[in-house]
Amino acid sequence: MNVEIAGLTRRFGSVTAVAGVDLQAGPGVFGLLGPNGAGKTSLLRMMATAMRPSSGSLRLLGRDPGSYGPRREIRRKLGYLPQNPGYYPGFTVAEYVEYFALLKEVPSARIRVAVATAIEAVELGDRKKARLRTLSGGMLRRVGIAQAIVNEPELLLLDEPTAGLAPQQRVSFRALLRNLGERATVVVSTHLVEDVTAACAQVAVMDQGRIVFRGTPDGLAARGDGQDAGDTPIERGFSAVLAQAQS
Amino acid sequence: MTAATTTPASTRQPSAVAGAGLTMLRLLRLELRHNAMAWALPVAIGLFWLITYRKDMAMPPMWSLRTAGLQSGAVLDFAIPVTGAAAWMGSREVHRRVADQVTTTARARWARLLVPWAATTIWAMMAYLGCVAVLYGVTAHQAGWGGPLWWPAGVAAASLPAFSALGFVIGAFLPSRFTPPLAAIAAFFIIALSTELIHGGQSPWQVSPIVTGPWDLSPQAGVATFYPFLPDLSIAQVMLLAGFTLALLGVLALPAGSGSRTARAVAAGVTGAGLLAAGTAAGLTGTGTMDAHGMIKIPALHDAAADRPLQFTPVCSRTAIPVCLNPAYASYLPVTANALAPMLSQLAGLPGAPAKLVQVSVSFQQDAREGMIVRTDGLRRGGPQPAVYLVLPDQLAGPAMTSEQAAGQLVAAYDPRLVARVTGDGPAASPAQNAVAAALLLAVGQGKLTTDQPPTTQGRIDPGQSPGVAPGTAEYAAAERFAALPEAERRAWLLQHLTALRAGKITLAQLP
Numbered sequence: 001m002n003v004e005i006a007g008l009t010r011r012f013g014s015v016t017a018v019a020g021v022d023l024q025a026g027p028g029v030f031g032l033l034g035p036n037g038a039g040k041t042s043l044l045r046m047m048a049t050a051m052r053p054s055s056g057s058l059r060l061l062g063r064d065p066g067s068y069g070p071r072r073e074i075r076r077k078l079g080y081l082p083q084n085p086g087y088y089p090g091f092t093v094a095e096y097v098e099y100f101a102l103l104k105e106v107p108s109a110r111i112r113v114a115v116a117t118a119i120e121a122v123e124l125g126d127r128k129k130a131r132l133r134t135l136s137g138g139m140l141r142r143v144g145i146a147q148a149i150v151n152e153p154e155l156l157l158l159d160e161p162t163a164g165l166a167p168q169q170r171v172s173f174r175a176l177l178r179n180l181g182e183r184a185t186v187v188v189s190t191h192l193v194e195d196v197t198a199a200c201a202q203v204a205v206m207d208q209g210r211i212v213f214r215g216t217p218d219g220l221a222a223r224g225d226g227q228d229a230g231d232t233p234i235e236r237g238f239s240a241v242l243a244q245a246q247s
Numbered sequence: 248m249t250a251a252t253t254t255p256a257s258t259r260q261p262s263a264v265a266g267a268g269l270t271m272l273r274l275l276r277l278e279l280r281h282n283a284m285a286w287a288l289p290v291a292i293g294l295f296w297l298i299t300y301r302k303d304m305a306m307p308p309m310w311s312l313r314t315a316g317l318q319s320g321a322v323l324d325f326a327i328p329v330t331g332a333a334a335w336m337g338s339r340e341v342h343r344r345v346a347d348q349v350t351t352t353a354r355a356r357w358a359r360l361l362v363p364w365a366a367t368t369i370w371a372m373m374a375y376l377g378c379v380a381v382l383y384g385v386t387a388h389q390a391g392w393g394g395p396l397w398w399p400a401g402v403a404a405a406s407l408p409a410f411s412a413l414g415f416v417i418g419a420f421l422p423s424r425f426t427p428p429l430a431a432i433a434a435f436f437i438i439a440l441s442t443e444l445i446h447g448g449q450s451p452w453q454v455s456p457i458v459t460g461p462w463d464l465s466p467q468a469g470v471a472t473f474y475p476f477l478p479d480l481s482i483a484q485v486m487l488l489a490g491f492t493l494a495l496l497g498v499l500a501l502p503a504g505s506g507s508r509t510a511r512a513v514a515a516g517v518t519g520a521g522l523l524a525a526g527t528a529a530g531l532t533g534t535g536t537m538d539a540h541g542m543i544k545i546p547a548l549h550d551a552a553a554d555r556p557l558q559f560t561p562v563c564s565r566t567a568i569p570v571c572l573n574p575a576y577a578s579y580l581p582v583t584a585n586a587l588a589p590m591l592s593q594l595a596g597l598p599g600a601p602a603k604l605v606q607v608s609v610s611f612q613q614d615a616r617e618g619m620i621v622r623t624d625g626l627r628r629g630g631p632q633p634a635v636y637l638v639l640p641d642q643l644a645g646p647a648m649t650s651e652q653a654a655g656q657l658v659a660a661y662d663p664r665l666v667a668r669v670t671g672d673g674p675a676a677s678p679a680q681n682a683v684a685a686a687l688l689l690a691v692g693q694g695k696l697t698t699d700q701p702p703t704t705q706g707r708i709d710p711g712q713s714p715g716v717a718p719g720t721a722e723y724a725a726a727e728r729f730a731a732l733p734e735a736e737r738r739a740w741l742l743q744h745l746t747a748l749r750a751g752k753i754t755l756a757q758l759p
Contacts, residue, residue, distance in 0.1 A: 068506070072507075085348060086346075087343065087345065095281075098277065102354070103353070108273070109266075111273070
């Protein structure tokens with residue numbers, strides 16, 4: 001298992017953002033669904049080693065990120081796209097992705113290829129020399145994805161990666177996710193259930209800091225039988241799970 | 248979007264040092280391209296031109312003066328912009344909201360942050376070195392003798408990484424949109440207040456990088472002209488700045504998660520060593536004393552070889568009596584010679600007239616009660632031929648003056664002395680001696696003859712003893728009569744009667 005979480009908790013003062021989550025994930029695309037404020041971003045930030053948990057255990061890629069050496073090893077094989085990623089407006093697309101390749105310690109000899117591959121993967125090859133300040137929000141999102149995958153990560157954490165993408169780009173992105181999921185563990189946090197249907201083999205639903213459903217997209221859809229809320233079976237399943245959790 | 252099909256990029260840690268070095272160089276190249284200091288360069292260069300270059304160019308083309316101006320000016324000109332730019336770069340990850348993305352990369356925080364600091368410093372250093380090259384180039388073209396003093400320029404250069412580190416650390420630990428301007432303002436006050444704390448000649452605060460010599464003494468033209476430049480204070484200043492730089496950079500690696508335990512321990516050691524070096528530098532400066540040549544001598548850093556006078560061939564005027572100056576003062580020669588030429592023409596060839604006027608150094612002494620005391624050798628005999636030792640106004644502590652003011656001081660100080668040397672002076676001088684001396688001064692346009700001696704002050708040559716002749720007296724009338732003679736007639740009389748005059752055997756009535 002690339003992700004092994006047990007009793008993971010994160011508190012911000014009196015607020016418990018993540019409350020004793022247990023989760024395991026191996027290679028493949030894993031969807032993390034939940035309403036706003038469910039704790040998805042906090043959970044992903046802990047998995048990305050950007051934030052320390054208040055309690056519980058966390059093992060990533062077989063290592064404990066609590067100490068520096070293993071954490072650094074994890075980070076070499078980690079890709080992370082935050083929910084609201086910033087950027088350096090003066091950098092070009094290629095420079096920005098190269099910058100992250102260098103920070104991720106991609107070997108010098110491979111950087112050129114790695115950068116070009118990541119940029120092509122997000123279909124920005126024709127804009128690789130464009131400065132980031134000239135790009136649209138959707139393009140910036142794709143640059144963010146490119147920096148996350150430039151080191152060919154074994155663990156890829158994407159927080160709302162399709163927000164701001166055009167429908168056609170979203171379809172392409174799902175194909176990319178499926179491909180990445182063949183050799184890595186990809187955890188996608190989203191509130192767009194169609195992303196989960198199209199790309200994820202496993203899905204978990206979070207609410208109020210807890211995992212309230214864990215299974216396949218079909219299993220989640222099945223939970224919606226007889227429900228009215230939602231246009232698609234998985235939306236109805238999502239609504240049913242949340243309603244049950246909040247009741 | 249398309250699926251990546253190429254071979255996965257290996258994420259193994261580069262084992263070869265060369266690979267790691269190459270990676271850091273590529274990071275540095277990116278940071279150099281996108282560094283805030285590049286945008287702040289026009290400000291720094293503009294400040295340098297406005298504050299330092301113009302002021303330096305207004306000074307005589309002497310290395311000592313211009314280098315002192317360069318150090319104190321350039322530190323201010325560059326430190327403030329580089330602090331602000333570095334604070335911007337230090338806070339960039341937060342205000343650009345990329346902190347999570349970069350934090351979750353494998354590169355250690357301290358290594359990641361050192362690169363933009365280095366890029367900021369490199370931009371500032373390149374601009375500074377360019378400014379130094381221009382100023383030194385122009386000075387080399389204008390100066391008659393000597394060469395650039397590198398230690399003061401080195402102090403200003405050493406201030407750049409220090410203030411860059413200061414701004415960067417402030418930005419990294421207190422990131423906000425207000426941090427860069429506040430850091431720049433803080434740098435200004437740090438520099439300004441560092442000199443406010445200087446009290447007395449042995450203040451450790453003289454280690455401030457804008458101090459170029461004893462704080463009670465303004466920059467001296469005489470420094471490093473007759474005696475070598477003493478780098479003692481500069482060495483202490485570089486030590487202080489290097490210490491602060493190390494300490495501040497070490498702080499970057501101290502927070503938890505910044506690096507491995509070993510790296511953080513090393514950083515703590517570097518911070519401690521840096522603070523120790525800075526404290527030592529200040530302590531050493533506190534032991535410094537002003538030497539006789541207007542520079543700070545720090546016993547622990549002093550090289551005794553620097554106490555030996557410099558060898559030089561003086562430059563001399565073609566006046567009736569040559570005026571010989573240190574070649575560093577070659578640009579002063581025309582003004583000096585023109586000012587003294589009328590009197591030198593009057594006296595040339597007369598018994599007792601000097602063979603030449605030779606410029607000598609002055610000596611300084613710091614006194615707890617009286618402040619700065621400047622000693623001049625004044626009029627003395629010396630060498631195989633009788634010579635008058637000359638001190639120029641700019642060799643003394645005091646405000647800068649125009650060429651006309653300097654010429655006026657020279658005439659007021661040396662004409663009476665030269666005349667007295669020929670006619671004889673002192674309390675026992677006869678009325679005829681006083682009258683002839685006064686006449687010679689009148690003949691060259693010095694009409695104010697009083698017995699009042701102007702006070703000796705800093706920045707003024709100790710005036711020569713004026714002949715005791717007051718208007719309305721018989722001596723004054725005789726002086727006016729003698730001065731009215733044609734120069735050839737006056738000279739002929741002097742050649743014939745000067746020995747008798749000096750012996751007191753000529754009466755007022757015998758004067759023509």
